[in-house]
Amino acid sequence: MLAACVSSPAPAPLDPSSTAAQFAARRLDALSPDLPAPTAGWDRSQWLAAALQLNPELAEARARVAISVAAERTAAERPNPTMDLFAEYATVAANSAAWLYGLSMDFLLRRPGERARATHAAALQTAIAQSELAESIWQVRAALRQALLDAVAARDETALLESLIAQRQGLLASDRTRAEVGDIAGTELLDDELELSRAQQRWRQSQARGVDALARLAAAIGVPVAVLDTVPVRWDDWASIDALTITPSGDWRGEALIARPQIVQALREYELAQLSLQSEVARRWPDIHLTPGYAWGGNGVREDPLIDFAYESALGVSFEVPLFNRHQGRIGEALARRSAAGEHLKSVQAQIFAQIDRAESARAPMLQAWQEAQGVAAIAGRQEQTQRRALAAGTADRAGLLSAQIAATEARLTVLQAAYAAQIAFGELEDAYRRPLQGAESQWRPGAPSHS
Secondary structure (H helix, E strand, O other): OHHHHHOOOOOOOOOHHHHHHHHHOOOHHHOOOOOOOHHHOOOHHHHHHHHHHHOHHHHHHHHHHHHHHHHHHHHHOOOOOEEEEEEEEEEOOOOOEEEEEEEEEEEEEOOOOHHHHHHHHHHHHHHHHHHHHHHHHHHHHHHHHHHHHHHHHHHHHHHHHHHHHHHHHHHHHHHHHHHHOOOOOOOHHHHHHHHHHHHHHHHHHHHHHHHHHHHHHHHHHOOOHHHHHHOOOOOOOOOOHHHOOOOOOHHHHHHHHHHOHHHHHHHHHHHHHHHHHHHHHHOOOOOEEEEEEEEEEEOOOOOOOOOOEEEEEEEEEEEOOOOOOOOHHHHHHHHHHHHHHHHHHHHHHHHHHHHHHHHHHHHHHHHHHHHHHHHHHHHHHHHHHHHHHHHHHOOOOHHHHHHHHHHHHHHHHHHHHHHHHHHHHHHHHHHHHOOOOOOHHHHOOOOOHHHO
């Protein structure tokens, strides 16, 4: 007993200032040797590999899995007996008295199948924790993809808006010259100034979105945002929407409806509720406490203590008597919890079904909108070339060319926005199926926490 009380885990105090300093010191170049240098530019799978190593939420989810695994060992343990040490002062009819000393042990004889049910329940809790970890991994991946998309889209949009601002400034200068010589009214300059102000405002908003996207990217990975100052954020073909021609397989829907982490978790919760019901029903058979005891002492002060030493042994059995109830209340509660768990599973399946339908129906219109925007941009580009040739031939003025360039830039911005919307729709389709559908990530088995 003393040996069992001596050993204890070493203390592990936490200092918030120390953990904050450790987080601030994180760098991307100190990760797995399988990853190339971050300054070379990572693809999405490499960014995800970094997040799997550094993201604090995933580390917390893994710790919860470790708790559940440790609980499985606890559930498999057999209950220790308890010892009771006692002393009795006995007075006999001859007015002699004596002390009796003794001990007893209390052994719990658990009801049939109780240990097996406890072990099974602990295993189900581990499966639930693993499902939560798999879902957390996907949520980190989705946040990472969205942050990367927002960062590169904002960067490309900012570059186009800078061109638009320069063109608007050129048009304003040209119209001012024309207004000075009387070719146009001075009030037309107000429209030019208003459009220039709008373009500048759009540019500032695009810059703000880019800054926010970098902050969210750093949070998804698990590093300070300052770490990304020296790391290029690349997704060169993000606007190539024509490459997103994935035809969903019929098996993907079926797999999502039965194997997504939320489904697995809901199913394990239902099994846990069923196991809880079995445990409550089994409580009708009581736990039995077996208590053997032993006592010793002298028979009195008038007797010779060397030859009149008394011994006493006893055996006690205790158990619950179902006199006032037969646990019908707790059984009813367990039945209700099992019913609620079943309805929760159906509700999650219905939500996933609706999510898949919504994602599949939104993908085609977004692709169509991008294609139409491409067509408009092509027309605007041809108009710009026409104006450029007319200016070279002397049949058009610079203001006409600048107007055509502005129209072409606005069309390219529309294409960029349509591409962004199509990528969002594609990401929603990936979220619905819980599987990457493009790039190196598509080789990963969806929902598997082993990649952590």
